[in-house]
Amino acid sequence: MNLFNLSLKFNGFPITKAKKHLKTIQNKNDDELKDYIKSKKQDIVAYHLKHNSFYKSFAKNTNPLEWETIPVMTKSDLQQPLVNRLSDGFHSKNIHLNKTSGSSGTPFIFAKDKFSHALTWAIFFDRYNWFNLNLNRAKQARFYGIPLDKKGYYKERFKDRLGNRFRFSVFDLSDIQFEKNIEKFTNTSFDYINGYASVIVQFAKYLKQKNSILNSICPSLKACIVTSEMLFEEDKTLLETQFGIPVINEYGAAELGLIAFQNLKNEWVINSEDLFVEILDEQNNILPYGKEGRIVITSLYNKAHSFIRYDLGDIGILSKKSTIQKPILEKLIGRTNDIVLLPSGKKSAGLTFYYVTKTVIEDSGNVKEFVIQQLKSDTFKIIYISETELSENEKNNVQIAISKYLEPNLNVIFERQEKLDRSNRGKLKQFKSYL
Structure with a gap:
């Protein structure tokens, strides 16, 4: 058929x-x-x-x-x-x-x-x-x-x-x-x-x-x-x-x-x-x-x-x-993604963050760019550029999504910046692990 x-x-x-x-x-x-x-x-x-x-x-x-x-x-x-x-x-x-x-x-x-x-x-x-x-x-x-x-x-x-x-x-x-x-x-x-x-x-x-x-x-x-x-x-x-x-x-x-x-x-x-x-x-x-x-x-x-x-x-x-x-x-x-390593021992694809960051993608175009950094096994930093700062409700939605797609009890740090660091080729890598 x-x-x-x-x-x-x-x-x-x-x-x-x-x-x-x-x-x-x-x-x-x-x-x-x-x-x-x-x-x-x-x-x-x-x-x-x-x-x-x-x-x-x-x-x-x-x-x-x-x-x-x-x-x-x-x-x-x-x-x-x-x-x-x-x-x-x-x-x-x-x-x-x-x-x-x-x-x-x-x-x-x-x-x-x-x-x-x-x-x-x-x-x-x-x-x-x-x-x-x-x-x-x-x-x-x-x-x-x-x-x-x-x-x-x-x-x-x-x-x-x-x-x-x-x-x-x-x-x-x-x-x-x-x-x-x-x-x-x-x-x-x-x-x-x-x-x-x-x-x-x-x-x-x-x-x-x-x-x-x-x-x-x-x-x-x-x-x-x-x-x-x-x-x-x-x-x-x-x-x-x-x-x-x-x-x-x-x-x-x-x-x-x-x-x-x-x-x-x-x-x-x-x-x-x-x-x-x-x-x-x-x-x-x-x-x-x-x-x-x-x-x-x-x-x-x-x-x-x-x-x-x-x-x-x-x-x-x-x-x-x-x-x-x-x-x-x-x-x-380009287009390389790291593997996410979590406290429970679980591993996930770096592209998992696509499903997480969908929670902050709006048709208004407020969030212009973002990157996610894994600082520790249980700590992630989301660095973003936006016209207005994310509200507490929007940040909470991201936290909920991370718990749903990865696992609970992870720490998320939000940092709004004027400019994001890029590679010497101008490439912006969405996820980077420092583990």
């Missing part, structure tokens, strides 16, 4: 149309593709200059025909009420509404028009097919977080059911939980694993301690797809050894969709069908292939919300082997 396709159609996302459109893009030759990218870049800029008051103000001196006159957009530019950023004719009934993960420490709410969101999923279908994974039928072992509030929890569980996936805990990385994971793999015919790199690596380390290979426990497994965090080469080797299956690096962002996906030749292929990816230096000059710089991305189809020359906050290199048909991401720097 094509349950995933049906769920997308039911929610108004034209997946069949999107898949057909994707094929027309992929069937273009080099010259046609070059003209297509140039045309789509100009078209999306012209559209937002005409129909989006936020972008019209932001890029008032832009000439759509001269790409380098177009200003680079950062996450902080988008931290204002969503209603200010929507294009004419778009509202809550005809958009896909979501929040960024906050993994960069700069969260905001965003929107995508329904065709743009459908095209994002068409690209996911296409890439997964490289490894004979059909999203309508393949059973997914999902290592992602989940909201613990009743409404959010059951919404995600319902989506899991439609998506033919089972969600494993990332909030509890104990040996007891890993034993439960093994039991589930023993009794379920999973086709692939998908989730946070750091959590999956912890599971693989436990399997190594037990001298167990996962695909001998679950022979139906075909692949492991890691996302949301960097995967170091030694960790990839560990996963391939302990799982006995290919390990695939996926690079994406909620607001953009799939950015890059490793192919069967272990090349990290950039999505050039609905995105335009550039590497820029600190002065916003375009760097040639092989040079390291800021990853800046344009969403070529999203008419509801402008993501034009959008600085994602990551650093990377496009390979010198890149072509117009196959741009290749040679290296991605």
Whole structure:
């Protein structure tokens, strides 16, 4: 049953149309593709200059025909009420509404028009097919977080059911939980694993301690797809050894969709069908292939919300082997998360704080940036920049969320600052442990 396709159609996302459109893009030759990218870049800029008051103000001196006159957009530019950023004719009934993960420490709410969101999923279908994974039928072992509030929890569980996936805990990385994971793999015919790199690596380390290979426990497994965090080469080797299956690096962002996906030749292929990816230096000059710089991305189809020359906050290199048909991401720097170690001995993924910090993410854009530091096993500091100081009620909500997602009796220190310390590459790491 094509349950995933049906769920997308039911929610108004034209997946069949999107898949057909994707094929027309992929069937273009080099010259046609070059003209297509140039045309789509100009078209999306012209559209937002005409129909989006936020972008019209932001890029008032832009000439759509001269790409380098177009200003680079950062996450902080988008931290204002969503209603200010929507294009004419778009509202809550005809958009896909979501929040960024906050993994960069700069969260905001965003929107995508329904065709743009459908095209994002068409690209996911296409890439997964490289490894004979059909999203309508393949059973997914999902290592992602989940909201613990009743409404959010059951919404995600319902989506899991439609998506033919089972969600494993990332909030509890104990040996007891890993034993439960093994039991589930023993009794379920999973086709692939998908989730946070750091959590999956912890599971693989436990399997190594037990001298167990996962695909001998679950022979139906075909692949492991890691996302949301960097995967170091030694960790990839560990996963391939302990799982006995290919390990695939996926690079994406909620607001953009799939950015890059490793192919069967272990090349990290950039999505050039609905995105335009550039590497820029600190002065916003375009760097040639092989040079390291800021990853800046344009969403070529999203008419509801402008993501034009959008600085994602990551650093990377496009390979010198890149072509117009196959741009290749040679290296991605950033997106690493530490493991949280708690007084009880429990371990959790650093991305657990995404679910904690959602309690302070408001559409008003009050909280601009934040980082979390673990000072002791039971003490955490939340350093944030905001227009107004967090109220006692908001601080209490954060404390409650930390107790819910991690464990009770943890100390939380709040510190409001004018500026946050960043890495020498301008990267803001959301979680840092000093243990």
